[in-house]
Amino acid sequence: MRALVLGGAGFIGLHLSRRLLADGHEVTIVDDFSRGEEDRELAALSVPVLHADLTDPASYRDFPRGWDQVYLLAAVVGVRNVERDPARVIRTNTFSLLHLLDWLEPGTRLFFASTSEAYAGGVSAGVVAVPTPESVPLMVRDITAPRFAYGVSKLLGEAAVVHTARARGIPYVIGRFHNVYGARMGADHVVPELSLRAIGGEDPFPVYGGEQMRAFCHVDDAVEAMVRLMDTGAAAGEIVHIGNDTETTIADLAELILRLAGHRPRLDLLPAPPGSVARRCPDLAKLRALTGYEPKVTLAEGVRRTFRWYAERAEPG
Template sequence: MPLERTYANNRILVTGGAGFIGSHLCEKLLAEGAEVICVDNYFTGSRRNIAHLLSNPLFEAMRHDVTFPLYVEVDAIFNLACPASPIHYQRDPVQTTKTSVHGAINMLGLAKRLGARIFQASTSEVYGDPLVHPQPEEYWGNVNPIGIRSCYDEGKRCAETLFFDYWRQHQLPIKVARIFNTYGPRMQPGDGRVVSSFIVQALKGDPITVFGDGRQTRSFCYVDDLVEAIAKLMLTDETVTGPINVGNSSEFTIRELAEKIIKFTDSRSQLVFKPSPEDDPKQRRPELAKAKALLDWEPKVALDEGLKETIAYFRRTLELI
């Protein structure tokens, strides 16, 4: 049976493989002996993220949009394709919803044809602006279905529905992870996410833009920890479907994050406060009991350590721009 506790000698499809998280996942799978097909339409992904992998004979990069069917032969599928930052997913909200929904339908159809295991990268955004804190997987969320973030939030919620209906109706082996705020090298400088935005502003000496009063909270997971978790989830037995929260349970205010970044960059940037965007969550922190119990996993990289690695990456990146 493929994927029995190992990726070695298996062919794995990663959609969104040239993206921030996807490129790190491709690296990990190759390091564990898998053959990797990376699919991306480069709407937010970048060939620069996978350039160092192109010479590997076990790696193949394919330009493709998952809203169209794909016909390949693989043992397992990681479905990560979808713009994940508000700036990007609000640029073309109809396409964002189509990527989540049509993309899920096409990848589930491929998995069904092949009898392959399939992973869905869902998101903490399915909880919306939560009324329960921290957020357990059993919480149904508090989501605006017609707001400016709905293309992403509801698209991901619908994708989860499709995955669980394929599991119930077709006994398809599925894995669903709800990914909380993740950061690290290969984030895009202009993606509008709080970590990348603050770092770029601090390195340039520009004012750091804090939306709201800065007291809203987030938990930040370093990308290496995140990839370790989803790789472990895919190798669990078929009784483990998820959804499983994956993230870091250490909680910080946005103001605390900004002050750490100013300190680590030795920046003279000052904080500038602006009104909160529509439907911006006031707090976000995962309940990780399931991840610890089912995956024997918990994050290892502290925020200070991860920020220093990420800042070093952005220093190099900004020198090239």
């Protein structure tokens, strides 16, 4: 099988590419390296890597044809990036997808990476159940709030995939990721952020929204779900939640990370950032029914692996 991974030098993209290669598939990566890294982990894959701006339709003229599967993981993500330049988020995430849909050949199977942020407004408003199934209404509570720009871009992306891909004969799967974490994901996520601060010996140690609940999914489990969905004919044309449904509080996550660091600072429990939902957890019934998926990596094990990766890179020299 031939797979094209757009955003393959980034976090989930590199882990996915590594898995596809391990399964014996041919992989080509495309990235603009605004977030992805040209590092030893990417080089170790020994696959073709194309540098391209996916917001420019001319870039697609240089891409090879004849793909069995295409994964669109390229996007501007991260709360800080979104709040800093929401217009860039909408432009990049929207144009990248629309140009891809124009370029794709009928019959090529597409995976579009969406997000739980597409319905986060409904959770905040208390009108969406938690754990949350795919059938809930998608909502944006405040279109003027910068942090919702990412969710808006993915909400539009879902609509574009559903209607354009269906009209052009492109089988697709839309996967809504829920708090995926792991090695090589940068610092703009609660797990690496807490890890890096614990490694640095921060004291006192601020914890924002410690009472809030999340269900964290290790990247290996997320990749397993993606691969299964793309290999399952019954998943074509479906929107499916990808994640883990075991919940924890942010305070308990911080305690786990501090134990791994051997660091016992004074905790400073502070309010959650504005717009952050009190609880987020996916209902995985649809994913289980389609693929038989079960999360395998416990939070303790996944955080241990992630913490070790960041700790090794934080060591002098």
